[in-house]
Amino acid sequence: MAAGKIDQRSAVPAYRQLADILQRQIEAGDLQPDSQLPSETTLIQTYGVARGTVRQAIAVLRDRDLVVTVQGRGTYVKA
Amino acid sequence: MAAGKIDQRSAVPAYRQLADILQRQIEAGDLQPDSQLPSETTLIQTYGVARGTVRQAIAVLRDRDLVVTVQGRGTYVKA
DNA sequence: TACCATTTGTCCGTATGTATG
DNA sequence: CCATACATACGGACAAATGGT
Numbered sequence: 001m002a003a004g005k006i007d008q009r010s011a012v013p014a015y016r017q018l019a020d021i022l023q024r025q026i027e028a029g030d031l032q033p034d035s036q037l038p039s040e041t042t043l044i045q046t047y048g049v050a051r052g053t054v055r056q057a058i059a060v061l062r063d064r065d066l067v068v069t070v071q072g073r074g075t076y077v078k079a
Numbered sequence: 080m081a082a083g084k085i086d087q088r089s090a091v092p093a094y095r096q097l098a099d100i101l102q103r104q105i106e107a108g109d110l111q112p113d114s115q116l117p118s119e120t121t122l123i124q125t126y127g128v129a130r131g132t133v134r135q136a137i138a139v140l141r142d143r144d145l146v147v148t149v150q151g152r153g154t155y156v157k158a
Numbered sequence: 159t160a161c162c163a164t165t166t167g168t169c170c171g172t173a174t175g176t177a178t179g
Numbered sequence: 180c181c182a183t184a185c186a187t188a189c190g191g192a193c194a195a196a197t198g199g200t
Contacts, residue, residue, distance in 0.1 A: 013187060013188085015187080015188085039166085040165070040166070041164085041165080049189090050188060050189045051189090051191095052187090052188065052189075052190090053187085053189080055166085055167090056187090056188095069166070069167095070196085071165075071166045071167060071195065071196050072164080072195070072198080073165070073166080073196075074166075074197095075165095075166085092182090092183065093183080094183090094184090118167080118169085119168075119169070120167095120168085128184080128185080129185045129186070130185090131184075132183090132184065132185080134169090134170085149168095149169085149194085150168080150169050150192065150194085151167085151168055151169060151170095151192065151193030151194040151195090152169080152193080153168065153169075153194090154168095154169085
């Protein structure tokens with residue numbers, strides 16, 4: 001588990017930290033290919049950040065080509 | 080096409096430049112009446128400016144009566 | 159068919175900090 | 180000092196898509 005935590009006083013922005021945490025979970029197989037990421041609401045509650053921050057983090061993962069997002073459904077780990 | 084670019088070293092503020100670029104696209108029919116403008120996020124990425132700058136530019140277009148903005152939906156070219 | 163819950167998409171307003179000219 | 184601009188972050192509201200009841 002070791003979900004990882006966001007350090008608000010870090011020089012690294014929160015959305016980058018969250019993106020890195022999720023990427024590590026993907027690479028560790030904690031988040032399996034084709035599986036769904038936690039919803040934005042869940043990530044907000046889990047990591048104590050705002051929705052915009054969560055969405056920015058997921059945008060980073062899309063940029064890195066690690067996930068795909070479908071409106072009304074969710075974000076999925078690329079196979 | 081020539082989407083136009085923002086010249087950071089210009090005396091004209093970035094938000095004015097962006098407003099002018101979008102106005103030209105509207106007048107050229109590149110952005111059709113009743114069609115949706117690119118989202119704030121897209122404009123940020125496309126022109127490399129900050130959110131505040133994008134919103135200021137769109138405010139200018141509203142002032143010029145060229146577009147209307149609907150919360151939760153987007154900004155549209157006036158018919 | 160209609161309704162509803164869930165989830166993502168977009169916009170609004172505000173705020174803090176940094177940097178430049 | 181001040182205006183402009185960027186980067187980050189929060190919280191709220193409404194819209195749109197999906198899937199199930």
